[in-house]
Amino acid sequence: MQFNITKDFLEEICTLIESDNSVQLEHILEELHFADVAEIIDELNLEQAVYIVKLLDSEKTSEALMELDEDQRDRVLNALSPKEIADELEEMDTDDAADILNELPDNIAQEVISELIDEQHAEDIVDLLRYEENSAGGLMAKELVKVNENWTVTGCVSEMRAQAENVTRVHSIYVVDNNDKLKGRLSLKDLLTSPASTPIKDVCKPKVDYVTVKTSGEEVSRIMRKYDLEAIPVVDELDRLVGRVTIDDIVDFITEEAEKDYQLASGISQDVEANDSIWDLTKARLPWLVLGLVGGIGAAAIMGGFEHLIKEYAVLFLFTPLIAAMAGNVGVQSSAIIVQGIANDDLKGSIGNRLLKEILLAMLNGVILAILLFAYTFFAEGEFLTSLAISISLFAVIIVAGLVGTFVPLALHKRGIDPALATGPFITTSNDIFGILIYFLIAKAIIGI
Amino acid sequence: MQFNITKDFLEEICTLIESDNSVQLEHILEELHFADVAEIIDELNLEQAVYIVKLLDSEKTSEALMELDEDQRDRVLNALSPKEIADELEEMDTDDAADILNELPDNIAQEVISELIDEQHAEDIVDLLRYEENSAGGLMAKELVKVNENWTVTGCVSEMRAQAENVTRVHSIYVVDNNDKLKGRLSLKDLLTSPASTPIKDVCKPKVDYVTVKTSGEEVSRIMRKYDLEAIPVVDELDRLVGRVTIDDIVDFITEEAEKDYQLASGISQDVEANDSIWDLTKARLPWLVLGLVGGIGAAAIMGGFEHLIKEYAVLFLFTPLIAAMAGNVGVQSSAIIVQGIANDDLKGSIGNRLLKEILLAMLNGVILAILLFAYTFFAEGEFLTSLAISISLFAVIIVAGLVGTFVPLALHKRGIDPALATGPFITTSNDIFGILIYFLIAKAIIGI
Structure with a gap:
C-alpha cells in the first residue's frame, strides 16, 4: 500500500510530460494520494510542476499544493494566474486557502480574492486573514458541523448531512444557541446511540473545551495535547462559534516548533532544510x-x-x-x-x-x-x-x-x-x-x- | 473553561485529605477532567496521591494515571496492590494497560494480569505485550470498530453501536472479510449519508492506508503525518486486522522524540526534566x-x-x-x-x-x-x-x-x-x-x- 517514488517512476512521468501525453499522465496520477502527487511535484522542475498542476483536477492539486515544499510551492504559485490560483483555493479548506493568500504578495492576493466565485467561501477566507498566524484564529478553519440546541436528533441528522458534505472530518458536532453562542458538543456516536426524537439539549455535553481567536498556538497545542483532543472549537470575543482547530494542524505546528528549537540549539537561525541553496x-x-x-x-x-x-x-x-x-x-x-x-x-x-x-x-x-x-x-x-x-x-x-x-x-x-x-x-x-x-x-x- | 491549579486550591485539597473528608473531595474532583486530576496528583506527596487514587472511581483514575509524571506514577503504582492495579487496568484502553504492565516488575505484572476479570480484555492486553515498544504493535490499541463486508448499512449500525461502547473515538470503521482480513474502511459520514439497505461492500473505500505490527514508530508517525491520518489500522503477518494506532499516541510519540533529539543536541543523555532529582x-x-x-x-x-x-x-x-x-x-x-x-x-x-x-x-x-x-x-x-x-x-x-x-x-x-x-x-x-x-x-x- 505504501507508495515510494522510484527513479524509474519519475523518469516515466518526465517522459510523459515531455511527450505531452496528458491522458496517460492523468490515468497514473489520479490513482495516487495527493500527498504522493506532492512528493512527485517536489522532484520536478518548475515547468514540469506547473504542467502537472494545470493538468489535474483542482480537487487533487489544491490538496497537493498544501503538502509541497514551501519553496517549490512559491515557485509554482508564481507561475499561475490569479484566476488559476483562485480555482485551487475554491477547493481548499478555508484555513489552507488563507495560508496560501498569506504567502502571496498583497496585490496578487487581492486579485485572487476577487476571482473567487463561491461568495461564502471567499468571505470565510477573508475573515481568517485578520488573525495572527500564531493564534487560534490563524490556525482554525471555518469548516465545522454545528446544530442548534433547540432541534431534535432527527432534525439534526438531515441538517448535518448537508453540512458534512463540506467538512473532511466531522470529529465533534458543536451545539449553539440562537445567537450562535457555543453551548456544548455532541459526538456522532451520541447521535447514533440516541432515540430519534430526543432534543439536542438533552444529548449535548455542556462541558466543552474551547479557545478564543486570540489564544496562542502554543497554548492551543498544550490544551489539545493535555486533554487528548482531536479538534477544539474557537469562539470570538462574544463567545460565538467561529471555527475549529484540528489535530493535524497541531501536529504540523508541534513538528515545526520542535524543528525550530532544535535548529536554534544547533546555531541555525532560520528555517532551512538540507536541500536548500x-x-x-x-x-x-x-x-x-x-x-x-x-x-x-x-x-x-x-x-x-x-x-x-x-x-x-x-x-x-x-x-x-x-x-x-x-x-x-x-x-x-x-x-x-x-x-x-x-x-x-x-x-x-x-x-x-x-x-x-x-x-x-x-x-x-x-x-x-x-x-x-x-x-x-x-x-x-x-x-x-x-x-x-x-x-x-x-x-x-x-x-x-x-x-x-x-x-x-x-x-x-x-x-x-x-x-x-x-x-x-x-x-x-x-x-x-x-x-x-x-x-x-x-x-x-x-x-x- | 480552562482549569489552572492555584496554590489555594491545592491547599484546600490537602486539608480535605488530612481531615479525611472524602465526600467533599469526591464532589470537587468528579467535576474535573482526568488530565486536571492528574495535574493535582502530580503536586501531592505519595500518601496523598494514593489516597486520591483509591478514593475516586477507577474510570477517572485509570485515565489520570496515564497522564501522571512518570516518576510519580511509578511511586503510586508501587503503593497499590496487584488487585488495585488490575482494577485500574480494567478501565484502561488496551494500549495504556500494556504500557503500565511494561513499567511494572515482571512478577508484579504477572500477579496483576491474573487479577484481571474481563477475560477478553486480559487476552488483548497480554497480546500487546509481545510487541516491541517502538513498533506499530507496541503503539496500537485493540479497541476499534470493524464490520464485515457482507453486511448491509442497517445491519452494521446495530452491531457498531455495541462495539462503539468500548471505543472512545470511532474515527474510521474498518471493513474485514470472513477471515478478518482488512478490506477497506468506511467513515461514519458515509454511513450517515448512505441508504439503509446498501451492502457495505458498495460503500466501503477499498483503498486504506495500513501498517503492519512490525512497522517502526517513526515510520507510523511519518505515514500518519504525510497522509493527515487520525488513525491507522495495523495488520499482522496474515493481513488480519489486529489493532489501530491513533493520532494522540503519535502526538505523544513525536513530542517525546523531539525532546530526546533536543536533549541529545544539548548534551543530555537521558530523558530528564527540570524537576528531577x-x-x-x-x-x-x-x-x-x-x-x-x-x-x-x-x-x-x-x-x-x-x-x-x-x-x-x-x-x-x-x-x-x-x-x-x-x-x-x-x-x-x-x-x-x-x-x-x-x-x-x-x-x-x-x-x-x-x-x-x-x-x-x-x-x-x-x-x-x-x-x-x-x-x-x-x-x-x-x-x-x-x-x-x-x-x-x-x-x-x-x-x-x-x-x-x-x-x-x-x-x-x-x-x-x-x-x-x-x-x-x-x-x-x-x-x-x-x-x-x-x-x-x-x-x-x-x-x-
Whole structure:
C-alpha cells in the first residue's frame, strides 16, 4: 500500500510530460494520494510542476499544493494566474486557502480574492486573514458541523448531512444557541446511540473545551495535547462559534516548533532544510558563526591581558580550550533543560530555587570533573599548585556557566522573548568569554602571581 | 473553561485529605477532567496521591494515571496492590494497560494480569505485550470498530453501536472479510449519508492506508503525518486486522522524540526534566561533560606538542579557544541539518554530493570568517604573516569541521545508529581536537617554523 517514488517512476512521468501525453499522465496520477502527487511535484522542475498542476483536477492539486515544499510551492504559485490560483483555493479548506493568500504578495492576493466565485467561501477566507498566524484564529478553519440546541436528533441528522458534505472530518458536532453562542458538543456516536426524537439539549455535553481567536498556538497545542483532543472549537470575543482547530494542524505546528528549537540549539537561525541553496544555508548559519568569532576574539583579548604569564605558566594557556568547552557544555545543558521545562509548562518553584538547585548540581558535577582534571594534570605535569589552580578554576567556571545557562532563558521568558534563543551559540559564546576570564583570575590568585 | 491549579486550591485539597473528608473531595474532583486530576496528583506527596487514587472511581483514575509524571506514577503504582492495579487496568484502553504492565516488575505484572476479570480484555492486553515498544504493535490499541463486508448499512449500525461502547473515538470503521482480513474502511459520514439497505461492500473505500505490527514508530508517525491520518489500522503477518494506532499516541510519540533529539543536541543523555532529582540530572549530564573533559585534555596535549613555539608565537595560542569554538559550531550546524533531513526523510542525492555541497558551503562561510579574522588580527597585532596563518587555518578548520559534521551522522545512520547521537558534545569534542591540530600544523607551515 505504501507508495515510494522510484527513479524509474519519475523518469516515466518526465517522459510523459515531455511527450505531452496528458491522458496517460492523468490515468497514473489520479490513482495516487495527493500527498504522493506532492512528493512527485517536489522532484520536478518548475515547468514540469506547473504542467502537472494545470493538468489535474483542482480537487487533487489544491490538496497537493498544501503538502509541497514551501519553496517549490512559491515557485509554482508564481507561475499561475490569479484566476488559476483562485480555482485551487475554491477547493481548499478555508484555513489552507488563507495560508496560501498569506504567502502571496498583497496585490496578487487581492486579485485572487476577487476571482473567487463561491461568495461564502471567499468571505470565510477573508475573515481568517485578520488573525495572527500564531493564534487560534490563524490556525482554525471555518469548516465545522454545528446544530442548534433547540432541534431534535432527527432534525439534526438531515441538517448535518448537508453540512458534512463540506467538512473532511466531522470529529465533534458543536451545539449553539440562537445567537450562535457555543453551548456544548455532541459526538456522532451520541447521535447514533440516541432515540430519534430526543432534543439536542438533552444529548449535548455542556462541558466543552474551547479557545478564543486570540489564544496562542502554543497554548492551543498544550490544551489539545493535555486533554487528548482531536479538534477544539474557537469562539470570538462574544463567545460565538467561529471555527475549529484540528489535530493535524497541531501536529504540523508541534513538528515545526520542535524543528525550530532544535535548529536554534544547533546555531541555525532560520528555517532551512538540507536541500536548500548554499546561499540560504549560509544566511542561516553565518550570523551565529560571526557571533562565535566575536566571542573567540574576546577570549583572545582576555588571554592577551595575561600574556606576560605565558612564558612561566604556559600550561595555563594550554587548558583554555578545555575551560571554554566545559563552560559552553554546562551552559547549554542547563539552558536546554530550562527551555524544555518552560515549553512543557512544568517548571515548579521560584527562580531563586531553580538557581539554588543548579548551583548544587553544578557543584556535584564540578567536584567530580575537577578531581578528574587534577588527577590528570598533576600526573602529567607534576606541579601541585598549577594543577590545583586549574582544577579549582574549572570548578568555579562550571558553577558560573550553570547559573548563566539557567538564568538567561528564565529571564528572557519573563520578558516575553523565546527562551530557545538563549541556547546554543549564544550561551556557548558568552560562557567561553566568562569562563576564560574567571579561569585566569582564579588561577592567578591561587598561584599567587 | 480552562482549569489552572492555584496554590489555594491545592491547599484546600490537602486539608480535605488530612481531615479525611472524602465526600467533599469526591464532589470537587468528579467535576474535573482526568488530565486536571492528574495535574493535582502530580503536586501531592505519595500518601496523598494514593489516597486520591483509591478514593475516586477507577474510570477517572485509570485515565489520570496515564497522564501522571512518570516518576510519580511509578511511586503510586508501587503503593497499590496487584488487585488495585488490575482494577485500574480494567478501565484502561488496551494500549495504556500494556504500557503500565511494561513499567511494572515482571512478577508484579504477572500477579496483576491474573487479577484481571474481563477475560477478553486480559487476552488483548497480554497480546500487546509481545510487541516491541517502538513498533506499530507496541503503539496500537485493540479497541476499534470493524464490520464485515457482507453486511448491509442497517445491519452494521446495530452491531457498531455495541462495539462503539468500548471505543472512545470511532474515527474510521474498518471493513474485514470472513477471515478478518482488512478490506477497506468506511467513515461514519458515509454511513450517515448512505441508504439503509446498501451492502457495505458498495460503500466501503477499498483503498486504506495500513501498517503492519512490525512497522517502526517513526515510520507510523511519518505515514500518519504525510497522509493527515487520525488513525491507522495495523495488520499482522496474515493481513488480519489486529489493532489501530491513533493520532494522540503519535502526538505523544513525536513530542517525546523531539525532546530526546533536543536533549541529545544539548548534551543530555537521558530523558530528564527540570524537576528531577539532582542525582538523576547528574547522571544525564556528567557523561557528556567527562567526554568534553577528555577532549579538552586531548587539545591541551596537542598544544603541548607545540609548546616550544609559545614564547615567540604566543598569539597563536591566544586564538586556540576561537578555533575550537568555530570548529565545534560549524560541526554542530552541519550535523543538525543532516540529522533533521534524515528524520524527515527528505535528503536527496548521494553522500558524495552531500559532502561536496558542504565543502562549498563551508568554503563560502570560511572565506567570509577568515577575512573578518584577518582584518581584526592584522589591525590588532600588526603582523602580516601570523595574521595570515591564523586566518587560513581557520578557513581549513571550518571546512574539515563541516565535513566531519556532515559525514558522521550520515555514516551512523547507514549503520542503523540514531544519528542524533552524533550532534552536540560528540561532534563538538572531536572537532575541538581536530581543529586545534589542523590549526597548528597549517600555521606552522605558513609561518615556516
